[in-house]
Amino acid sequence: MNPRDMAAAENTAFWNLLAPLKINLYNFILKSLNFATDADDVYQETILHGFQYFASFRQDKEFRAWIFSIAHNEIKRHFRKTRKRSELGALKLPLMTSPGDEAALVKEIYxxxxxxxxxxxxxxFLFYESGFAISEIEEITNLKSGYIKLLLHQARTNLKTKLGVSHD
Amino acid sequence: MTEDKRLDESISRLVHGIQHDIPPSMEEEIHRKSEALEPRPDLPSYRRLLWTLLPSGAALILGVMLLRQAPMKPRNSDISEIRTQFEIADKNITIVFIQKPDFVFYEEN
Known part of the structure; x- marks a missing residue:
């Protein structure tokens, strides 16, 4: 196989690995950025960085965690750039797809x-939107598992009362 | 099933209550931009290069520092003379020996 064919095969492999993850990755970035319009740029940057550095992806690693760690870095970079701008505007919740009685709970979550x-x-959102395990979140974000567990525990405690979720 | 797990499932279901599709125009834009991109050297090899250059850089800085030190003349000693003083208090006599570089106590023939 000549170098050009090898490069083409590598590009195809990247798009094939990305295809089933795209929607989840896009929604994760969108939600992590509070549905800000900049989310589209962050998503683009994530994909293009992934594409450019695909050679550094080790086959023994999971592609999903690898591309999400790039997204994590891009989100971090975005917040560093926009620190001086106000991050939390009025929360606009678009496209409610839940049935009527759940819509209020969804709104509460967001x-x-x-x-x-x-x-x-x-x-x-890595945990609840993308379904990553704590160990995977640790790998993606380089944060300690104890800290991740604490944050999730706080989320549960807060949402339990807010949602009034019954477990009968 | 633990209570936490059931709560996690509920939260996860509600989080998925909002799902967005990727705008097709953005997908096209990404593909168009990717075609213009050159794949970059992989990150580990880039880091390896950095680790190779780092000691060389340190050695270079050290070398420059040493070369800058070399032409400097040795500093003169701050001691230009040695004084030795004796006081004989009850006779109000003070004997002072001053040793200077040109001082010669006695010469042997």
Whole structure:
């Protein structure tokens, strides 16, 4: 196989690995940024960085955690750039897809998430939106598992009363 | 199933209550931009290069520092003379020996 064919095969491999994760990755970034319009730029940067550095992806690692760690870095970079701008505007909740009685609870969840600090909100959505385990979140964010557990515990405690979720 | 796990499932279900699709125009833009991109050297090899350059850089700085020190003349000693003083208090006599570089106590022939 000549170098050009190898590069083409590598590009195809990247898009194939990304395809089933795209929607989840996009929603994770969108929600971590409180549905800000900048989320589209952060998503683009994540994909393009992933594409450019795909050679550094080690096959023994999970692609999903790898691309989310790039997203994590891009989100961090975004908040560093926009620190002086106000981050929390009025929370607009678009596209309610839940049935009527759940819509209010969904709104409550997103209102809670909007009040979190950027890093906390990221952890919240890595766990509840993207379904990562604590050990995977640790790998993606380089944060200690104890801290991640604490944040999730706080989220549960807060949301339990807010949602009044019954477990019967 | 523990209470936490059930609560997690409820929260997760509610979080998924809002889902957005990726705008098709953005997908096209990403593909268009990616075609113009050159794949970069992988991150580990870039780091390896950095670790190779780091000791060389340190050695270079050390070398420059040493070279700057070399032409400097040795500093003269702050001691230009040695004084030895004796006081004989009851006779109000003070004997002072001053030793200077040109001082010669006695010469042997």
């Amino acid at each position: 209102r809670y998430a909007a009040g979190l600090k950027p890093r906390e909100r990221e952890i919240f």
